[in-house]
Amino acid sequence: MPEPVAFSAATMSSSANLPTRRKPTLSITTNSPSKKSRRGSVSVSPLQSSSIGNGASVGSVHPPKLQTMKDPWSGTKRAKNLPSSANQMVPPKGSTQKRQTACHFDFQYRCCSLEYATSGGNSREHPNSRCAAVVGSDIVFPGTVVQHFELEASPTRGSSRHAPSPDEGCELYAIQPVHSLVGSDTGGVGVFARGHIPQGKVILVEPPVVILPAGIKLDSTVADFDGAELQADVYQTVFGQINHQMRKDILTLKDCWATSPTFRTLEGVFRTNSLEIELASQSAGARKHRALFPKTSRCNHSCGPNAIWSFDQLNFTLTLSAVREILPGQEITISYINPFLPRHFRRAHLESKWNFICHCVHCDIQWSFPGRVTQSDKTRHELSVFFDKLPDWEEWCFDEEDGGVDRDPLIEMHLKAMHARAKEGLEGFPRGGGGGNQGNHSTIGSSSTKDVAYMRHIDALVMCYGALADVQGFKTWVRKAKEVKAAEGPDSASHIKVLDMWLHEPRKFRVWGWKCL
Ligand SMILES: C[S@@+](CC[C@H](N)C(=O)[O-])C[C@H]1O[C@@H](n2cnc3c(N)ncnc32)[C@H](O)[C@@H]1O
Numbered sequence: 446m447p448e449p450v451a452f453s454a455a456t457m458s459s460s461a462n463l464p465t466r467r468k469p470t471l472s473i474t475t476n477s478p479s480k481k482s483r484r485g486s487v488s489v490s491p492l493q494s495s496s497i498g499n500g501a502s503v504g505s506v507h508p509p510k511l512q513t514m515k516d517p518w519s520g521t522k523r524a525k526n527l528p529s530s531a532n533q534m535v536p537p538k539g540s541t542q543k544r545q546t547a548c549h550f551d552f553q554y555r556c557c558s559l560e561y562a563t564s565g566g567n568s569r570e571h572p573n574s575r576c577a578a579v580v581g582s583d584i585v586f587p588g589t590v591v592q593h594f595e596l597e598a599s600p601t602r603g604s605s606r607h608a609p610s611p612d613e614g615c616e617l618y619a620i621q622p623v624h625s626l627v628g629s630d631t632g633g634v635g636v637f638a639r640g641h642i643p644q645g646k647v648i649l650v651e652p653p654v655v656i657l658p659a660g661i662k663l664d665s666t667v668a669d670f671d672g673a674e675l676q677a678d679v680y681q682t683v684f685g686q687i688n689h690q691m692r693k694d695i696l697t698l699k700d701c702w703a704t705s706p707t708f709r710t711l712e713g714v715f716r717t718n719s720l721e722i723e724l725a726s727q728s729a730g731a732r733k734h735r736a737l738f739p740k741t742s743r744c745n746h747s748c749g750p751n752a753i754w755s756f757d758q759l760n761f762t763l764t765l766s767a768v769r770e771i772l773p774g775q776e777i778t779i780s781y782i783n784p785f786l787p788r789h790f791r792r793a794h795l796e797s798k799w800n801f802i803c804h805c806v807h808c809d810i811q812w813s814f815p816g817r818v819t820q821s822d823k824t825r826h827e828l829s830v831f832f833d834k835l836p837d838w839e840e841w842c843f844d845e846e847d848g849g850v851d852r853d854p855l856i857e858m859h860l861k862a863m864h865a866r867a868k869e870g871l872e873g874f875p876r877g878g879g880g881g882n883q884g885n886h887s888t889i890g891s892s893s894t895k896d897v898a899y900m901r902h903i904d905a906l907v908m909c910y911g912a913l914a915d916v917q918g919f920k921t922w923v924r925k926a927k928e929v930k931a932a933e934g935p936d937s938a939s940h941i942k943v944l945d946m947w948l949h950e951p952r953k954f955r956v957w958g959w960k961c962l
Pocket residue numbers: 626629630631632633634635697698699700701717718742743744745746747799800801802803804805
């Protein structure tokens with residue numbers, strides 16, 4: 446088998462040897478033992494305890510000094526130093542009750558703040574940024590991330606992060622009000638291209654500001670700090686750690702279940718806007734968490750999105766990239782769900798989790814062209830399994846029964862699939878699948894940059910034309926690969942060098958003419 450073509454892989458993010466920095470002073474536990482042992486702990490109750498584990502855990506306790514005062518809604522005590530803006534939030538349902546669930550996890554969650562002392566790579570723009578987090582105690586962070594366990598109220602120290610405001614963006618995009626998203630009014634904002642964005646271009650890079658565990662429900666239950674019993678909400682505690690300006694901006698994010706803009710909950714904001722990320726752990730490979738990325742959270746959904754995001758744990762940043770050319774003024778969209786699902790399921794999922802009926806171009810086809818829904822569902826399914834069903838390249842290479850360059854079956858398969866992907870808006874997704882994306886839901890909006898569908902097709906077409914020693918076809922797809930790599934940015938310089946060499950001397954391509962032997 447020939448070595449894979451070199452240009453399709455992006456950067457590797459290995460977390461295997463990351464140093465451990467853990468010195469907890471506050472932990473989150475699911476135990477409900479005596480008052481004494483609850484001191485300094487915030488309790489959580491599970492949504493899906495079965496998926497988390499069964500072992501018992503007891504939080505270690507060195508309580509931070511928080512004062513308490515009456516909560517204006519619930520009449521219960523809450524942290525005095527919570528953000529004033531949080532006062533406008535209504536506590537989640539049940540927040541006034543001391544719900545202590547007798548459910549045990551085999552690891553603990555800890556509340557901390559993360560400081561990224563990053564340099565180089567994608568994180569260059571975010572020196573000394575901070576993030577408030579509740580993470581599994583076995584999570585291993587890269588050396589660029591320092592974990593602090595003391596809780597602070599509204600820290601400003603080390604926070605040079607600047608939050609986006611709705612009318613602000615960068616040269617590539619702007620966050621603006623959405624008047625209509627293909628016929629439906631979102632009543633909020635979206636992210637729009639300021640200028641032309643080529644396929645493959647990195648639109649933005651941003652670190653998370655809040656991280657919470659996925660798959661469990663973080664109720665507001667009892668936290669007992671400094672001898673005084675406190676009804677503290679995990680969300681309020683964590684959001685209370687974020688710097689003032691950032692918190693103000695976060696509190697303008699959408700809560701899709703709010704009945705009015707002033708009747709929102711921190712939990713609602715988090716669940717509406719958070720994306721699922723995986724963090725490397727010492728014991729379980731990776732653990733799912735949910736993270737809030739203030740700019741990417743402004744992206745609306747499309748079942749044929751023009752952008753995908755991926756989280757690189759090593760740089761501790763999310764990258765949002767264009768999966769097809771985006772024209773000036775066009776909205777930049779991601780997919781909140783698995784876009785390979787049939788339209789009926791997609792809509793039901795979006796309605797149940799985000800409370801809206803999707804009217805994107807890929808959904809809004811039912812009445813005018815009833816047959817197109819079935820056709821689109823069928824195409825999406827075929828695309829979701831396309832790469833699993835491909836004939837083996839080597840077998841294809843040594844198969845003498847073929848139709849020649851013009852009608853080669855493998856080339857035709859890829860060209861047809863690319864065409865179908867473009868029609869359905871699925872250039873970014875090689876296959877359907879689970880995972881999680883926004884707030885405990887499916888994750889398909891995320892795709893590793895080295896596994897982007899259009900790049901895999903381009904890769905395959907270069908291989909096929911090269912093996913067929915077809916100079917014209919080969920150069921066409923090498924040029925296309927070069928175009929995309931150039932848009933990806935300076936990190937692709939070495940790839941481009943190789944592509945240039947192949948353009949000038951196709952015979953240097955490692956499998957040149959293999960099928961003609
Ligand atoms: C993560 S927020 C996206 C940003 C949001 N538009 C805002 O103003 O902050 C998700 C919410 O945006 C709205 N939304 C996103 N995509 C939409 C779509 N395709 N159609 C209608 N509403 C959409 C829904 O209200 C959804 O709950």
